[in-house]
Amino acid sequence: MFRGLMAQINENFQKLQAGYLFPEIGRRVAAFQQSNPKAPVIRLGIGDVTEPLAPSIVSALHNAVDEMGQRADFKGYGPEQGYGFLIDAIREGDYKSRGIDIAGDEVFVSDGSKCDSGNIQEIFGSDTIIAVTDPVYPVYVDSNVMAGRTGEVNEQGRYEGMVYLPATAENYFMPEPPTEKADIAFLCSPNNPTGTVATREYLQRWVNWARSNDAIIIFDAAYEAFITDPDLPRSIYEIDGARECAIEMRSFSKRAGFTGVRCAFTIVPKELTGSNSKGERVSINSLWNRRQCTKFNGASYVVQRAAAAVYTDQGLKETGEQVAFYMENARLLREGLSQAGFTIYGGEHAPYIWMATRNGLSSWDFFDKMLSNCHVVGTPGSGFGPSGEGFFRLSAFNSRQNVEEAIGRIQKHFGR
Numbered sequence: 001m002f003r004g005l006m007a008q009i010n011e012n013f014q015k016l017q018a019g020y021l022f023p024e025i026g027r028r029v030a031a032f033q034q035s036n037p038k039a040p041v042i043r044l045g046i047g048d049v050t051e052p053l054a055p056s057i058v059s060a061l062h063n064a065v066d067e068m069g070q071r072a073d074f075k076g077y078g079p080e081q082g083y084g085f086l087i088d089a090i091r092e093g094d095y096k097s098r099g100i101d102i103a104g105d106e107v108f109v110s111d112g113s114k115c116d117s118g119n120i121q122e123i124f125g126s127d128t129i130i131a132v133t134d135p136v137y138p139v140y141v142d143s144n145v146m147a148g149r150t151g152e153v154n155e156q157g158r159y160e161g162m163v164y165l166p167a168t169a170e171n172y173f174m175p176e177p178p179t180e181k182a183d184i185a186f187l188c189s190p191n192n193p194t195g196t197v198a199t200r201e202y203l204q205r206w207v208n209w210a211r212s213n214d215a216i217i218i219f220d221a222a223y224e225a226f227i228t229d230p231d232l233p234r235s236i237y238e239i240d241g242a243r244e245c246a247i248e249m250r251s252f253s254k255r256a257g258f259t260g261v262r263c264a265f266t267i268v269p270k271e272l273t274g275s276n277s278k279g280e281r282v283s284i285n286s287l288w289n290r291r292q293c294t295k296f297n298g299a300s301y302v303v304q305r306a307a308a309a310v311y312t313d314q315g316l317k318e319t320g321e322q323v324a325f326y327m328e329n330a331r332l333l334r335e336g337l338s339q340a341g342f343t344i345y346g347g348e349h350a351p352y353i354w355m356a357t358r359n360g361l362s363s364w365d366f367f368d369k370m371l372s373n374c375h376v377v378g379t380p381g382s383g384f385g386p387s388g389e390g391f392f393r394l395s396a397f398n399s400r401q402n403v404e405e406a407i408g409r410i411q412k413h414f415g416r
């Protein structure tokens with residue numbers, strides 16, 4: 001083995017297939033724009049909100065900034081887990097309202113679900129077997145590759161040692177729990193990227209699987225606000241037994257336009273345990289707390305005040321209207337693209353449309369065609385995993401005008 005004088009790198013990073021998906025798309029779009037500076041590109045690629053912050057949030061931000069400028073109200077470091085006022089608003093607004101009891105010390109406020117979902121793997125052993133649905137939000141896979149929990153990528157684009165559960169049209173993009181061994185499974189509902197949503201019965205099968213296999217579910221509910229049917233579960237804790245086997249993550253990014261503000265939270269119930277090499281049960285809540293206290297100094301006070309404003313009557317009304325606005329975009333995309341003859345999934349309880357490409361085009365070839373012919377940016381399905389090949393994701397986050405314009409261009413170019 002080569003042992004030079006310089007610092008050795010974490011070679012697990014070299015297993016990663018390419019750059020992170022969204023910067024890679026950004027690079028291709030920038031290259032296209034460089035050679036076609038006049039092309040009016042519409043971005044429906046990365047799911048990034050476009051509506052400005054709601055007035056009640058802006059005013060909470062202003063007030064909090066004013067407090068920070070007063071000697072009497074100024075705050076330095078806050079609690080690593082988040083301020084009590086936000087934690088209580090979360091417990092009441094997101095959980096008690098649906099009959100779920102979450103204790104204050106089970107809530108961990110953070111600056112984003114991307115970080116939480118990438119960081120959570122740190123508290124688990126290095127030979128933990130990870131299961132993911134495929135296609136999947138790339139962070140769950142890449143963070144575990146970086147941590148050395150997989151081998152190299154194979155020719156199907158799968159990392160050795162990771163369990164992939166194909167999400168296909170045949171299983172309505174909702175794969176069943178694995179039959180092979182897995183210790184941790186990442187689930188996301190409403191799903192990014194397929195835009196489909198889990199039913200109560202489906203989640204119950206997962207919880208039953210986790211409990212009978214001593215496994216843990218990491219449930220990413222970043223898009224729960226987009227569920228339009230009140231009978232569908234919004235939290236995994238609506239499912240019997242989930243407190244013993246599931247961690248839940250939620251975000252203010254999409255539900256309240258916080259992608260540039262940054263605030264999210266993770267719930268770690270106290271019943272949840274893992275085992276050490278001696279076979280002793282260890283609290284996952286206390287490990288996560290230890291990890292956060294060491295590596296995180298909390299989301300900023302100003303931002304947490306803004307997040308708490310989401311739960312006021314006015315905040316709920318205003319952010320609810322924004323969600324409804326994006327969901328109307330999703331409806332228009334579904335309708336317009338179906339009219340153009342595309343097979344469409346998702347977009348009913350999620351801000352993402354998952355569409356099959358045409359004429360056997362690969363996801364990236366379809367991406368290039370969309371970009372060069374329609375000047376519309378989407379996300380190639382294969383970027384989310386090998387089973388996403390032949391699919392393409394469109395995000396409903398944009399202005400009405402841009403969404404209508406994009407639909408018109410796609411219908412003109414691809415319409416039948």
Ligand code: MLT
Nearest residue numbers: 045046047048114137192
């Ligand atoms: C996406 O487009 O998948 C999301 O915006 C990515 C994210 O939330 O990090």
